[in-house]
Amino acid sequence: MTIIQAEQIMLQEPTHARLAHDDNYAFGSAFINGVYCGVHEAAIPIVDMGFMHADAAYDVVSVSKGQFFRLEDHLNRFESSCAKFRLNNPYSQQQTAEILTNLVKLAGTREAYVWWCVTRGIMSGGDRSDADAFENCFYAFVIPYMYIASDEQRTRGLDVMISKNYIRIPPNSVDPTAKNLHWMDMKLALFEARDNQKEWSVLLDSEGYLAEAPGANIFVVKGSAIYTPDSGCLEGITRRTTLDLARELDIPVHVQRVHKDELIHADEAFMTSTAGGIMPINSVNDTLLGGAVGPGAITTKLHNLYWQKRWQGWLGTCVDFDTPVVIAE
Ligand SMILES: Cc1ncc(COP(=O)(O)O)c(C=O)c1O
CATH class of the missing domain: 3.30.470.10 (Aminotransferase class 4, branched-chain amino acid transferase, N-terminal domain)
Structure with a gap:
């Protein structure tokens, strides 16, 4: 696929x-x-x-x-x-x-x-x-x-690093479940990635557990199951959608703390965002996930189902373009 x-x-x-x-x-x-x-x-x-x-x-x-x-x-x-x-x-x-x-x-x-x-x-x-x-x-x-990850990037998977210089703003400083404009940790982590010839960063919390990526949630695939952090991140709508799709595909889901080593040793991993859908990861800190180049099978299945279902109207609200906008003076 x-x-x-x-x-x-x-x-x-x-x-x-x-x-x-x-x-x-x-x-x-x-x-x-x-x-x-x-x-x-x-x-x-x-x-x-x-x-x-x-x-x-x-x-x-x-x-x-x-x-x-x-x-x-x-x-x-x-x-x-x-x-x-x-x-x-x-x-x-x-x-x-x-x-x-x-x-x-x-x-x-x-x-x-x-x-x-x-x-x-x-x-x-x-x-x-x-x-x-x-x-x-x-x-x-x-x-x-x-699109924050192009077709070309999603087809080959993104090369990411775990930020060394920045952690995600702690939840008891700015609540990440309230979507907010405090982006400087994530922006600097992105610049750090580029400085290290990587495309994206993943930010940890203060104890070495995964938080989220700049503008995206993070998922790890291990065996036949998927894992995503339960805290320290925005409760992304694409994250929720991915969990829904996984359940539909009978893929076991675990919403819990995920240690950074589980990302480095993952079989597959991906990020999720409204502006990118499901974005496969190819490598983390130069380690090829699952020992092979490119998106894994579970990630690919979820990626494709996400767009197929959306285009069939799943959870959609149609915009009536035929009725002109009436703007009150
Ligand atoms: C910090 C952060 N985490 C996660 C996400 C993904 O959320 P959603 O899937 O609702 O777009 C975003 C989206 O902008 C974000 O800014």
Whole structure:
């Protein structure tokens, strides 16, 4: 079995192609302070504390073949992230879904990367210890789907390293289950990987157990079973999907602490993310997983089933591109 060339299908198949859209939305669409605009002209105030202090919660959902994937699960996770950070989304879940849908329709993107956030809002000189003293702000944008691992990379598997210089921010510093903008540990670990001729990093916790990778969850395959950390990471929607798919395939799943040595000695491993689906790993710290080049059989099966089921409409919400967006003045 070979890895489905999902990126190529998204770019070339007529049922995935981008639909007609206003030139203004050529690069994508955005929603800023209640107004729809082209993504290239979207701007937020420099004194927004989301920008100044990463004081925000965000989420990302994808659209493929004209369907949101697990939209409700993303909206629920977003609501929970906001609650953990004492932020209030000024829009209800239904209104949020409507805004995101309008953005996808305006951009005509049947393959879309959909990003939104709520920030604490403008620094006002008020009591900064009072979480409720600020008017929280909602921003969103949609751009054509971004693949953080190309067809070529997923076909041969990624060469990764376990970061030596950085650990993941501990859960009792910033709760990783609330999707947040504290990315510097992950960014520096990515730069470290490049410095070491690797493509990705995996970050550990302070005790040498796997946490997550930059923008992705990590999985280890040992024998016929898969393992993924139970803590120290975002509860990724693609991670949940992978666990669902594994159960459907009768693959035993273990959600528990996973030591770094189990990754180095794994038969197979992969990462999961909305922006990449299931991304096979070829080697860890120069050790070829399973002693062979390329993605393993279990990883390949999960990778392909993920896209096949999505394109059949599994857990999808169709975007009605035929009904024009009506924007209230
Ligand atoms: C830190 C982190 N972990 C994991 C993930 C994967 O989560 P999901 O599958 O919901 O995209 C992301 C996604 O951006 C992330 O930022």
